[in-house]
Amino acid sequence: GTENxxxxxxxxxxxxxxxxxxxxxxxxxxxxxxxxxxxxxxxxTNKEVRKVLGNPSDEDMAxxxxxxxxxxxxxxxxxxxxxxxxxxxxxxxxxxFDKEGxxxxxGAELRIVxxxxxxxxxxxxxxxxxxxxxxxxxxxxxxxxxxxLSLRSHPKWYPIPYRETFS
Numbered sequence: 001g002t003e004n005x006x007x008x009x010x011x012x013x014x015x016x017x018x019x020x021x022x023x024x025x026x027x028x029x030x031x032x033x034x035x036x037x038x039x040x041x042x043x044x045t046n047k048e049v050r051k052v053l054g055n056p057s058d059e060d061m062a063x064x065x066x067x068x069x070x071x072x073x074x075x076x077x078x079x080x081x082x083x084x085x086x087x088x089x090x091x092x093x094x095x096x097f098d099k100e101g102x103x104x105x106x107g108a109e110l111r112i113v114x115x116x117x118x119x120x121x122x123x124x125x126x127x128x129x130x131x132x133x134x135x136x137x138x139x140x141x142x143x144x145x146x147x148x149l150s151l152r153s154h155p156k157w158y159p160i161p162y163r164e165t166f167s
Contacts, residue, residue: 013068016040027065030056036071037078044078045119052077094142103143107134 020028020036028036034049050056052074056064078084097105097113107130114121114129121129133140 017068027067030064030066031061033066037075042078104139104141107138107140110140
């Protein structure tokens, strides 16, 4: 690579990766990899992250550490994954539950979906996500102001590709 690329990689190593290095050994815990990728603007599912890590056990997820050099190709894989869900997939997925065809979904229905499809969310995760999203009728507008819908950035919901979940 060019000097510029090397500089960027070095900067990234120090800033992004360094933030998550709790021990000071220039490594991060396996269970931090998903958070680092999301901090870098990616939205992999937990399943995808485990896959690039080689499907480690829960013990390994909690105990094993990964060095920067091993992390980079994993990140590259996630970035270049042709099957990753896009924001349009996400909106398309919500459209399935839009009974009125007006860009809204019922909060109660969305709660059921989040708890049962894809990477199932816990009651607490759903509550945290849905807080302040429903209007007085219990609906959530997902077309008009998607930026206000923090749902779209939730790692367990956002990347479920429409075609996988609903087709």
